Amino acid sequence: MASAAQFGTASSLRDFGAAIFERLGLPAPHAVLVADCLVRANLRGLDSHGVARIPIYAKRLRLGLVNPRPTLVVRQVAQSAASLDGEDGMGMVVGTKAMDVAIGLARDTGVGFVGVHRSTHYGMAAYYVLRAAAADHIGFAFTNSSPGMAPFGGTKPILGVNPLAVGVPAGRRPAIVIDMAMSEIARGKMRLAAMHGEPIAEGLGVDKEGKPTRDGMAVFGGGAVHPFGGPKGSALAIWMEIMGGVLTGAAFAGEMKSLYEDLSGPQRIGHVFMAIRPDLFMPLEEFKRRMDTMIERLKDSHPVEGLDEVLMPGEPEARRETERMRTGIPLTAEVLGSLRAEAEAVALAMPEFSPTPISGCA
Template sequence: MKYPVESIRTFGIEVAVKAGMSRENAEIFLDNMLCSDLRNIRSHGVTKFRGYLARVEHGVTDIKAEPVITKTAPSTLVVDGQNGMGSTVAWKSMNACIDCARETGVAYAAVRNASHHGFGGYYVMHAADEGMIGFEVCNTPALVAPFGGAKAFLGTNPLSVAIPAGKYPSLVLDMATSVVAKGKIALAIKEGRDIPDDWSLDSEGRRTTDPVAANTGALLPFGGPKGYAIALIIDVLCACLAGGHDSMSIPRVFENLDEPSGIGYFMGVIDISKFVPLDEFKRRADALFDSLKACPPAEGFREVMVPGEIEWNASLANRQAGIELSEPILKEFAELSERYGVPFDVSPL
């Protein structure tokens, strides 16, 4: 059943504030999850809400921590996330990049001591809204087998890019370097569904449709050796450059509630106006996308879509239609309501 977006937002913000977050950070926290749900990326939406707060309750994430941001050169930043909430760390690091790039044209931040930040597209789309090209990668616990391997050694290590346009929505790439994000396995377990047999291996290195078996095995990299190589590069940026743990050293975030995450991020922005007037750039992007739209569709397709366009259209529809809350998520909301004394007496649409 679907529930009103603003009712979920209000409930979530009040719960996060009761859990110890500042209202500013709570609004970012909820906006990230709801942005994901609105775009039909349910694996990183409010299904994660209870898991984030469980880490706070077990003392392995500091809900009140603020990132320490150090400018090391005109266009470079080093950030210590202080083991804070990932949404707080990532949002404020991206804002620091945007502010820096207004002066220097480009800026990059290497972030350590961070935690799971949810939907990565949220941060790069913010940069695009500010007239910049945004880029962000992070590493995750080892969940993905390297190409040719039968055991997890790399994370899903997602990559996010956003590029503004004019009449079109921003081009948005937000992808795991595995065939699917780990969150889709977790959601399938929560909802009791099978998964496709090309998503993962079981603990014996065999393909499986059982999400529980997949959870103890390994995901597969997208595109075989190509996805494997990109995932490894991201681990190098986040561990070797930023100083986060490598994927093999990061605990499973929502299963291990005894250890801080130690995740690394690497992010950056390009201020388009320092290369070409922003309006001219948007006209060029629109012309390019017009050309893509003019491409004859293949059999079984209605049209060529700009990356992120399907999700943009979904977000417009879901703002009116509401967000899907399954029974397991509603149960978690009820637990949060009781624990933090915030009522959730909202009727489905």
């Protein structure tokens, strides 16, 4: 990542983001929620899914491609299942509502399953499963996403990178949080490499003629990234396409509009959220103790040479969150410039930023 030009506190960035989205027409609680999701991504070190995305979301809102005020009516389709029409609302608002409905269904019936159609890009998938884990539920978030990846053996970008997320509460230990896209490398990282004039490694993607290339921009702009793990990553991405797209009634297999590159209509993304009550088979405390035992045994599995420690999924991000709560969130000059332009567009003052890491902020 390019080096940080300045540092902002989580709370000031949250307030700033919320004020922008409110001025773009979102009701105040929804504006706060969207900003919280973006800042949480920054805190966890996923700067590609943080406040740097404000300009593209703002652009789609201004163009009327995102509905700032969806009504989000829940249609219960079975005792444990519901369907939600996202009405082209902000993915974070739609996704949070759907996860909360899934948790509510799980409280009543043991498991909750919510299918969402007509949604939009929902950012960092971990946000939703962290919510489930904080409510002492096992949470799943499945989504499809705009085309950019070829299925194993193919060269056309029919699939999205379709991230999958799972959150599981533990006892003394932090929750396990799995959040992973199905591509060998994030598409954003390819774009970034190209912008810095650096070639990408061999075998990561093809250009729009289907030829292997090391030019990240050729992969990003019309080419296709490869799934991780060959046919296995491809299979998981197809599973996300089925759950998020085919099953819910959302767009699927290449029909979604790209967040950045296709401003011809709403994205029509689909998601599935699931929540499971961990006390279905034993008391909650016993489940959590068993999670701690499992985590401790795994962490005790002697690290390979060169590593100090075996980390659990979600652990690197949780550590970064603790650190950035203390030091602030680093922002590159490019991101700062784009935020300044957004602030001017809605006549808002920029928050104070610091040229060095901030000590003891929150």
